[in-house]
Amino acid sequence: MAARDYGQYCGITQALELVGERWSLLIVRDLLVGPRRYGELAAGLPRIPSNILAARLKELQEAGVIRRAPRSRVIVYELTPYGRELEPVVLALGAWGFKALGEPRDEQIITPAAMTMTLRTAFRPEVAADLPPTSYAAHVGGDGLVIQVDGATLGVTRGDAPVDLAFAAGPVILRLISGELAPERAIATGAVEVLHGRGDLLDRFASTFHLAA
């Protein structure tokens, strides 16, 4: 018996033995967005030491959660079907933790993957279904995300594209999603900077994406 074994025959202990180590679920979070290379994962988790990242990737492979896939000369890591079944867990955990987020501290960042998963969690298809299709470009921390809402369908991709509303913001963007920061106030105080398009579309953004705080 391994020393670090919980010693119980139980789904929860089993899950924690597979993905309960530090950083593991964050790797899963980032891979839920799509396959990623080693360097991309490292960039999305700036505070993870490289040896720990390598160790976690190995453990997650052995656990059957992720897989190394050669993609035209480079190696990407991707979730296995079993790993993808963690999505409800990650979303539920994110929604729970979201409520405990206070004001963003200076050193806290939002990575593109984290933002993508937050948007997926906060997306309200029943609200979006009654709104005209709208596209947004969110620039947060230098990275650009293109958010496409079409009826009850949500698409989030990295990069840039012509959109209805482009804006730049810091981590405080999440306070918009929690409703603690009103869209007009966000623009008035400069917390959100409108780069392109009608600023009042930020209202639509805030009603499309909402998560209790």
Place this chain on the structure above:
Amino acid sequence: MAARDYGQYCGITQALELVGERWSLLIVRDLLVGPRRYGELAAGLPRIPSNILAARLKELQEAGVIRRAPRSRVIVYELTPYGRELEPVVLALGAWGFKALGEPRDEQIITPAAMTMTLRTAFRPEVAADLPPTSYAAHVGGDGLVIQVDGATLGVTRGDAPVDLAFAAGPVILRLISGELAPERAIATGAVEVLHGRGDLLDRFASTFHLAA
């Protein structure tokens, strides 16, 4: 900034900072069954060192997940309303980990709290609704659980009471819930020992509680 901080402004990292430490979610799992004293928690987590249990209880209090409550001369720990909101997370994690459970190893045990949460996860109200009210007594590892199914309602309590079917089993009881062990075979091989009542009620048990493996 704390050294062990993930440094991200994100619900998932926040959640992991509150309940991501080793043992934390298992304490939450046990408290989801009901308030527990320190000694009861220690008994339900046989492999946790007492100093770690004390440390986790302190951290979980500071995180607003649990609370110390004086109950007539003794202190019990109980979930706060915010802590109770972790139930979907714990259930989802348990359902996911359940699929990766292999054969039980000799040293692996099932605690009453773990069994209770597994039953809650596996309960199929839509199946139970069409069955007559049935009560079971499950003796697993020396501990007795009384399981009462009445329509779509499930009740699990510790102790003993007159029931329709009483049986004793080891960890292999979960293989019954996963469908990998047929009820008749379980009785025939002695994996499940019928202590009282009609053994064919084990069929009903297996159809009332099911979780994919």
Place this chain on the structure above:
DNA sequence: CTGCATCCGTTCAGATACTG
């Protein structure tokens, strides 16, 4: 340059003993 491996100091977890 990407994808790791190695080294080493620090922090944390685990076992045991002990106390109010």
Place this chain on the structure above:
DNA sequence: CAGTATCTGAACGGATGCAG
């Protein structure tokens, strides 16, 4: 019974090295 104190080893964190 409900924890604290102390010690040891393992895991983590940060820097650096190195091979394909």
